Amino acid sequence: MRVLMFGWEFPPHISGGLGTACYGLTRGMSHIAGLDVVFVVPKAWGDEDQSSISLLSAENFPVRKKFIEMKGFLKEMAFMEVHSWIVPYMSPEQYAKAGKKTAEGNNVYFNTEHMGKLKFTGKYGPDLFQEIGNYAVVAGVIADEQTFDIIHAHDWLTYPAGIAAKSVSGKPLVIHVHATDFDRSGGSVNPGVFEIEKRGMDAADMIIAVSNLTRNTVIEKYGIDPAKVVTVYNAVEPLEVTSRPVYRKPLQDKIVTFLGRITLQKGPEFFVEAANKVLKKSGNVRFVMAGSGDMFPRIIKRAASLGIMDRFHFTGFLRGQDVDHMFGISDLYVMPSVSEPFGISPLEAMQSNVPVIISHQSGVSEILKHAIKVDFWDIDAMADAIYGILNYDALSQMFKKHGKTEVENLKWENSAQHVKQVYDRVLA
Amino acid sequence: MKTICLYFQVHQPFRFRRFRFFDIGESDYYYDDYSNESIMKKVTAKCYLPANQVMLDLIEKYGERFKVTWSISGIALDQFELYAPEVLESFKKLAATGQVEFLAETYSHSLVSLSDPDEFRSQVKEHSDRIETLFGVKPSVFRNTELVYSDDIGAAVADMGYRAMLTEGARHILGWKSPNYLYYNAVNPRLKLLLKNYKLSDDIAFRFSNRGWGEWPLTAEKYVGWLKDIDKKEEVVNLFMDYETFGEHQWAETGIFEFLKALPGEILRYRNFRFATPSEVAADLEPVAPLHVPYPISWADEERDLSAxxxxxxxxxxxxxxxxxxxxxxxxxxxxxxxxxxxxxxxxxxxxxxxxxxxxxxxxxxxxxxxxxxxxxxxxxxxxxxxxxxxxxxxGVTETETALLKRKLKEKEEQIGKLQAEINELLDKKKVITAPVVEGVDDDIPLVPERKPGRPKTAASKDIGSKKEVASGGGGAKSGKSAVSRSKSAGSGATTRKRSKPATVKDTAGKEKKPEKPGKPGKKSP
Missing domain, CATH: 1.10.8 (Helicase, Ruva Protein; domain 3)
Known part of the structure; x- marks a missing residue:
C-alpha cells in the first residue's frame, strides 16, 4: 500500500507538536511491512530567486524529491519538498529573522504557532489563502505524477492539497485532525479557516482525530457523521538513553513548572492562581513559567499584584536542551490547558521522571493513568494536587515508578497500526 | 448431616469530605455528611430494612431450624445511630428471636491486626462491648475486616478468648483441601476456623444477576441442587457475603429477595441439611486439620491477599x-x-x-x-x-517527644540492666568452669545434645581450654536470644509472650490429630 501524505514541517525544522507527531507517525509506519509513504512538505528555500518563479504555472513550482534514511525508520522514505511561502515558525528569534526577510521583499513567512495556528494580520491574510491554494495546485500535479492508493493530509493547511489530490486521482482521502480552530482560537473561530476545515472534513472518506475530545469537536462543531471519525492517539518518541546530562538543582526548593506558550489556550492564569494558593501555605517551593506568548504581560502583572514574584519565575521561550534542563530540575509539571487536542509535553515530562498534573480538557488525559487530572478552572484542586505531590513523598515515588513505564508503552508503532486499520477500512 | 452457615457482613464506610491542603489547620471536620447520610438512607431502604424483614419472616416461619449471622462494623453502627436508627431497632428485634448471632470485629473496620497488637485488642473489645450493649450477647466468634487472617492474627484472636474465627477458603492456602470442614489455627489449636466457600458464596454475591453467566437465572432449587452435589462426608458449607448483596449490589429487580426467601425452605426440605451459627458450628464439629497461613489472606480479588x-x-x-x-x-x-x-x-x-x-x-x-x-x-x-x-x-509536641524518648531510654536501661545481669551470671559460670568442676560444663552441654552421650566426661575435663570457648560462645548466643525475646515482649505487651507458649502445644496437637483422620478432606475435595 502506498500513501501520499501531505504534512507540515519535518525534522530538523520542527516548531511544534504537529511536526513531532508527523515524524513519529511516519516512523511508526515505516515498521509496517508493505506500507510506503511519500511525504510532501511545503518548504521555502531562502537562497532562491523569488522573481524566477511564476505563481501562475504549476509546472514552474520546483519540487525536490529525495529519499531519506532516518534513525529509527526501518526503510527509507520518499520525501518531497514543495517550494511554498507558508513556512511555520514560532520562536521570537525566528520571528525577528523572518520579519527582516519580509522587509527586504524576498520571502513571505507566516507567523504560525505550535499546532499551526496562524496569526492573521491584514498583511498576511489574503496571501495566505492564496498560498494554500497554490499548495493545493502543486498537490494536484504531484498526485498526477505519483502512483499511490490513499491520501493522508495533516491539519487544515494541507486539507485543500488533499482534496486536490483526491479529485485528480480519485483515490480516497484520510484527513488527520491534530487541532481545530476551536482549540487554537479559544472560541473566536476564523471563518476562513473554519471553511477550509469543514470542506476538508466533508471531502474526507475517513477522519482521524488525536483524541476523543477532538473527535467530539469534529462531530459537534463541524457536523460530521460520527461513523466517519476515528480516534488514534499520539505517542511519544522513546528517549535516547545516551549521555543525557544530569542537571543539578540550583536551590533546595521544590520546582513546579509550566512549560508552553503563554496564551489563552494553555491556561497560564490558572497556574498563577494555584501557585498563589500553594505559596500561602508552604515556603519551600518555587514556580517557573517557561514560554512566551501574548498573555505574558497580563500574567506577570497578576503575579506581581499577588506579591509572589520572589518565588515565581519566568524563563522566556525554551527549546532543545533548555527544555531538557528545565525538566531535569523540575519536581512537578503542570499543564492546565483550557483546550488541548492531545498534548505531548506531559509525556516528555514523564519520560524525565517528572510527575504531571494535567487538565481534563486535554486529549492526553484520556490515555494517562499515572497522572493527576483536574479541571483547568478548578484552581483549588490544582493547588491541592501540587501541594500533595510536593509534600507526600509516596506520590512522586509512585509516579516515577509507574509513569515512565506507562509512557514507554505509548509507542508510535501502535498508533501507526491504528492508522493502517483506518486505511484498510477506507480501501475495503 | 450437612450444616449451612449463613453469615453477612454489614458495613458502610464513613466517607471524608474534600479536604484541601489549605483546610489543614483551619478546619477539623473531615466528613462528607451529605454522601454519608444519603448513601446510608438509600442502602437502608434498598437493603437493610427489606432484608431484615425477610430474615424475621424466615425465623417466624421455620423457627429454630433457621439460623443467621451478622457482623456489623462499629462504623456502620455509628451511622445507623446517626442516620437510620430504625435499622438498629430491626436488628434488635432479630437478636431477640435468639435464632441469630452477632460476631465481633474491629470497631473501625480497620486493618489494625496487621499493625499493632495492643490497638487490635482494644478495638475488638470496643466492638464486642458495643454489640453486647446493643444486642445483649457477648460475641464468642470473631471475624476480621475483609476476612483478613494469618497464623499470628489467629493466635492473637485466640488470646482474646474467641473460640472461632471466620476467614476465606483461599485456594492457594487450601490446595487440595476442601473449605467444607472445620479447621484450626496453626499456632493455637483452640481457635477453630470456618472457611468461606467462595464458589457458592460468590454465585449469590457476584454472579446472581449476571446474564452472561451460564447458570443464569439462579433459582433456589438449582442452588440447593449444587449443595446436594457436595460430597456427603463434607460437613459444613460457609456462605459468607456482604449483606448489601441483597437489594444493593443485586437490585431487588433481579429477584434476589425472592431467592433469599425461597432458599431456606428449599434447603430444609432435605433432612440431612441444617442451619447453624458459627459458634454452633465450632461447638458441634470436630476440626480436621490445622490451617497454615504464614502470610495474611483476605476475601478480596483473585489473589485473596492484602494488595487491595x-x-x-x-x-x-x-x-x-x-x-x-x-x-x-x-x-x-x-x-x-x-x-x-x-x-x-x-x-x-x-x-x-x-x-x-x-x-x-x-x-x-x-x-x-x-x-x-x-x-x-x-x-x-x-x-x-x-x-x-x-x-x-x-x-504538646515537645512534651510527648520527650516522654517517648524517656520511655525508650527507660526500656533500654532495663534491657541493659538485664543483659548486665546475664553477663555477670555468665562471668560467674566462667569462674566456675575455670575451676575444674565438671558439672559446670555439663550444664551447657544440652545445647549440643547429640554429642553428649558419645563424649566421656573425662575428656571434657581434660579438654577444658577449648570447651570453655564452646561453652561461653553458646552461652553468649543464648543470652542474646533471650534478650531479643524479652525486648520483644516488652515492646508488644503480654500477647507475644503468651502466644509463644501454645506454639509448642500446637505441634504436638497437630501431630496427634493428623493420624486420626488421615487425608480425609483429600478424598472428598471436589
Missing part, C-alpha cells in the same frame, strides 16, 4: 504514618480525637488508594468516591496531616 489495601507505596505511607500516631493519640484523651482516630482507620480509605483497579474490575469503581487513587491519597493525607497537628497540639 496495602499494595502500593501510597497505601504503605498512609498506613505507617497513621499507626505511628497511636502512642500520642492514646495519651491525648480527647474524645473528638479518639473518634477521628477511629474513622481514619477504616479500611476503605486504603482501598480507594489502590492502583490495582486500573486494570481490574468495575466492582471497585462502584465503591470509590474518588476519581483516582492519587486523588484519594492526597485527600487522606491532607486529613491525616491536620489530624497529626491536632494530636500534637493536644498532647
Amino acid at each position: 489495601w496495602l499494595g502500593n507505596d501510597m497505601q504503605h505511607e498512609a498506613f505507617t504514618k497513621l499507626y505511628g500516631l497511636r502512642e500520642m493519640v492514646k495519651s491525648s484523651n480527647d474524645p473528638k480525637i479518639l473518634t477521628d482516630w477511629r474513622y481514619l482507620q477504616v479500611s476503605d480509605h486504603f482501598y480507594y488508594m489502590s492502583t490495582k483497579f486500573f486494570s481490574d474490575g468495575e466492582v471497585h469503581k462502584y465503591f470509590n468516591p474518588y476519581e483516582s487513587p492519587y486523588d484519594a491519597f492526597i485527600n487522606y493525607m491532607n486529613v491525616l496531616s491536620d489530624f497529626t497537628n491536632r494530636v500534637k497540639q493536644q498532647v
